Amino acid sequence: MIFLYNAEPEHADTWRALLAAQVPDLEFVEGFEAVDPARVTYLLTWKAVADIERYTSLRVLFAAGAGVDQFDLSRIPESVALVRMVDDSLADIMAEFVVMSALALHREMPAYRVAQASQVWESLSILPASSSRVGVMGLGQLGQACLAQLRHLKFQLLGWNRSERNIDGVKTYTGPDELGSFLSQCDILVNLLPLTDSTRGILNRETLTQLPKGAGLINVGRGEHVVEADLVAALDAGQVSAAILDVFQQEPLPEGHPLWSHPRVWVTPHIASTMQVEGGAAVVAKNILRDLAGDELLHTVDRQAGY
CATH class of the missing domain: 3.40.50.720 (NAD(P)-binding Rossmann-like Domain)
Incomplete structure (x- = not known):
């Protein structure tokens, strides 16, 4: 069960520690080049994934922000849940x-x-x-x-x-x-x-x-x-x-x-609000645990509405 992290490199170690404390069995991997795409179960990214069809085991794609307009929703398989970052x-x-x-x-x-x-x-x-x-x-x-x-x-x-x-x-x-x-x-x-x-x-x-x-x-x-x-x-x-x-x-x-x-x-240079690591990791961990338990995920994107 691999979690692929593709967000700010300077925060990777903090994300790794926070997720390990909440989902101990989760293997944390940083960067697209570091893992076989077919082995990835969960993915957190700012950017769209050009070759998402290679992520054959992917269950949840976490957007590293409140918006999802960077993703081509038509290319994300229906089997993959797209989740917005919603954090107080x-x-x-x-x-x-x-x-x-x-x-x-x-x-x-x-x-x-x-x-x-x-x-x-x-x-x-x-x-x-x-x-x-x-x-x-x-x-x-x-x-x-x-x-x-x-x-x-x-x-x-x-x-x-x-x-x-x-x-x-x-x-x-x-x-x-x-x-x-x-x-x-x-x-x-x-x-x-x-x-x-x-x-x-x-x-x-x-x-x-x-x-x-x-x-x-x-x-x-x-x-x-x-x-x-x-x-x-x-x-x-x-x-x-x-x-x-x-x-x-x-x-x-x-x-x-x-x-x-x-x-x-x-x-101002797109700084009105940015994802806070502690809150973001808590939201992601909660959704991973819900997914493992077979429960409905929080903050999934309505693909028809686009958000």
């Missing part, structure tokens, strides 16, 4: 980033950074958080964790999701027909959607125009959710006042890309 610590860290970003936009920190660069000393109006409407697109574990923390700051909260969600203290909207109504009320928009064919490019010229003029954007979903040229145009026109972007269509963001130098854009 990952959600908590994401909520920290979103709260920080929402407060930065609410208190107009990007505008103050522009003023600082020009050595301009000028105060802007200060409004209470309760006067600002924050909308979250994507109401899964990460989205709900962010909303729970934003609630403490007394923001007015909205949420949009493909399927219906009912969340205390959040005005929710469902499906394409209600997207425009949702967007029209978002002073700050947070994107946490999974990347699917239906959400790719969802933040474009048309949808950005549906936001209140001067709205702020936080993208911590995937870069492909945003049509970047349309966002730059919306920023230049003042339709979007500022954007805090952690994900991009191409990563690393290419040298000379206009988002690097736009005065009202903050760029």
Whole structure:
């Protein structure tokens, strides 16, 4: 029973120790080249597996993150369960980033950074958080964790999701027909959607125009959710006042890309949330034990939905 680890090399020894303590019979192997694919039972990887058909004994493919858009779901055999990384610590860290970003936009920190660069000393109006409407697109574990923390700051909260969600203290909207109504009320928009064919490019010229003029954007979903040229145009026109972007269509963001130098854009290198080793290992071990016991796995991907 081999567990093949293909994630951050610097964390391999910690993963090895944590899994050994919880699943003693599990043989831990690091790297694709270190083992005969036909002997692998469980696989943890960031990247898609080009020759997955060679993994004839594979039972569970663990994504080393919350998203699975890096995998071609049509190539993964039906006999292999694809499992997302769902961990409270990952959600908590994401909520920290979103709260920080929402407060930065609410208190107009990007505008103050522009003023600082020009050595301009000028105060802007200060409004209470309760006067600002924050909308979250994507109401899964990460989205709900962010909303729970934003609630403490007394923001007015909205949420949009493909399927219906009912969340205390959040005005929710469902499906394409209600997207425009949702967007029209978002002073700050947070994107946490999974990347699917239906959400790719969802933040474009048309949808950005549906936001209140001067709205702020936080993208911590995937870069492909945003049509970047349309966002730059919306920023230049003042339709979007500022954007805090952690994900991009191409990563690393290419040298000379206009988002690097736009005065009202903050760029971070896909660090809003990362898998925490202790929590991740606990989730993986739990699912392996469930698999060995013949129980239903947690957090499996719905291949039709794509997440």
